[in-house]
Amino acid sequence: MKYNVGNQLGMGVVGAGAIGINAALKHLSQADVQDKVHLAAVCDLVQGRADAAAAAYGVDKGYTGYEALLADKNVDAVTICTPIGMHFEQGMMALDAGKHIHFNKTMTTTKAEADILIAKAESKGLKIVASPGQMYWAVNQRIRKLLLEGRLGRPVWSICGTGSVGSYHINEPYRHGNDILTNTNPAWYFKKPGGGPQYDVTVYCLHAMTGILGPVRKVSAMSGRVVPSFDFRGEQIANEMDDSTTLMLEFDENLFGVVYAAPVGAVADGFSPYVYGLSGKVEGLVFNGEKLGRPGDHMPHHFGEHGKMGENHVYEDIMQLVDWIAEDGKKPYCNVEHARHVIDIIESGYRAAETGQTQSIATGFDLLGLEEINGMLEQYGG
Ligand SMILES: NC(=O)c1ccc[n+]([C@@H]2O[C@H](COP(=O)([O-])OP(=O)(O)OC[C@H]3O[C@@H](n4cnc5c(N)ncnc54)[C@H](O)[C@@H]3O)[C@@H](O)[C@H]2O)c1
The missing domain is CATH 3.40.50.720 (NAD(P)-binding Rossmann-like Domain)
Known part of the structure; x- marks a missing residue:
């Protein structure tokens, strides 16, 4: 049953x-x-x-x-x-x-x-x-495909990150209504445990970067608090979490990564990484002048209204679970091993910042192969 x-x-x-x-x-x-x-x-x-x-x-x-x-x-x-x-x-x-x-x-x-x-x-x-199933985005699949096909040459370094995270949740239009469904207070985003940009948004960057480049072996970090409090509809919310954290990551074979989260500024756009190889680069979802996002790209369940509605990446992950239970088929790409690896990086990053010691990471997860990527791009790529 x-x-x-x-x-x-x-x-x-x-x-x-x-x-x-x-x-x-x-x-x-x-x-x-x-x-x-x-x-x-x-x-x-x-x-x-x-x-x-x-x-x-x-x-x-x-x-x-x-x-x-x-x-x-x-x-x-x-x-x-x-x-x-x-x-x-x-x-x-x-x-x-x-x-x-x-x-x-x-x-x-x-x-x-x-x-x-x-x-x-x-x-x-x-x-x-x-969540987040970042490898269901066609652009991330295309970056990994470029890497697997050797079109970037030997990968050397990568960067991604986010700015203005705290103010995003304060200003979500959905929180500024006058009924019980639209006045939800975002205070927890600024409190321990679980608040702060690392668990909220760096998690996207890390799922994308590691899903493309592979597991991280070592992490070093700097982390601190910059904005003391936020005003939400006249209420002052004290910020108790670090809101400026930069992770330095080491992958296999001297491939390095930087993932930042800060209250202001952004070098990379969105949650997908820039990747620099010895003979090619991906910068802002463009590979050597060619745009990696294409009209018609969609996640597997983004048809009809779902394609136009907000937060549909989360809906995608929910439907991956629904289908997995219904069909008892292959484990989805938004799986617990990948999630644990990213959590390990975040937790180790905080420890590295606190102790000043680089931390080793032992967790891992299964990476997408070329055949799987080609299959998905054929079905869901524009
Ligand atoms: N808001 C966003 O933009 C966004 C986007 C993607 C993912 N997320 C993730 O979604 C999750 C929720 O975030 P959110 O922004 O919706 O938060 P939120 O504060 O808007 O909503 C959380 C809701 O949970 C309720 N709640 C708290 N404790 C509960 C309990 N013990 N039992 C039942 N209900 C309880 C609260 O009353 C509130 O209505 C987080 O993990 C967040 O990272 C949020």
């Missing part, structure tokens, strides 16, 4: 904040998904938010407590859309309750927690998918 009840996967949405609404509920309530997924439940600890979300998006049940959602037999899987610091504990509870999990993002804040979670899922025969 794939599902507890009926022929569609019963999804439980945990947290009805910005991403619970915009990535999970808006996409999963579209007509074209109903043959695969049914919105069984939503929960949120803010009184009234889950009920409002259930009414707005046609979800069967709204709960205030997470335990009640987990006890609902119509829920086969959960998409965890709560603050990152809660993910490990909520993930363990979901596994105990026999639910598959999609983590919207980052799966845990430490490698040790990731190990425990992965072992538990394996022992229970449950599936976990962890």
Whole structure:
């Protein structure tokens, strides 16, 4: 039996904040998904938010407590859309309750927690998918293809990163409405554990850079706090997390990488890396003058309205879990081993900054081969 009840996967949405609404509920309530997924439940600890979300998006049940959602037999899987610091504990509870999990993002804040979670899922025969699935973007596949085909020559160094992260969440238009679904306070983004740009956005850069270049072997870092507080609708939110962190990464064979996150400025655009090889370069998604993004590029589930809607990369990862459960086929590219490796880099980076000592990284993950990339580009590339 794939599902507890009926022929569609019963999804439980945990947290009805910005991403619970915009990535999970808006996409999963579209007509074209109903043959695969049914919105069984939503929960949120803010009184009234889950009920409002259930009414707005046609979800069967709204709960205030997470335990009640987990006890609902119509829920086969959960998409965890709560603050990152809660993910490990909520993930363990979901596994105990026999639910598959999609983590919207980052799966845990430490490698040790990731190990425990992965072992538990394996022992229970449950599936976990962890966002962000950066290697489902055709541009990232094309950069890796260039590398595998030797068109960049020997890769030498790479850079990617983000600026203005804190202010992004303060200013998300979705948080400035006047009802319970559109006034969600982003304070947790600035608090321990799980706040700060490393777990929130560097995670995208690292999934892309390592998905393209391979696993990191050593990390060194500098990290500190710059902006003391943020104003959210008149409330001062004290920033308790480092908001300026630069990671120096060592891959195999003297290939080096830099990943920065800062409150201002950006050298690379977006989350995809610049890559410099001895005989070619990728800069700003352009390879030797040729644009790597093409009209018609789409992730596997970005058809119809989903292609136009916001946060559809998260929807993609959710659907990877849905299909994996339905077909019991190949493990998706947004998998727990890749997520653990990225968490290991982030955690080791903080340790390196604190101690002044370069840290070794032992975790790894399976990389995309040329055949897989060609297959995906044929189907989903423009
Ligand atoms: N906002 C974005 O742009 C964005 C984009 C991609 C991914 N994400 C990721 O999505 C996740 C959630 O971020 P967000 O921006 O939606 O946060 P948010 O603060 O907007 O929403 C979180 C929601 O979770 C609820 N919540 C908190 N604790 C809970 C609990 N114990 N049980 C049930 N509900 C609980 C809160 O009340 C809130 O409604 C994070 O992992 C974040 O990194 C956010």
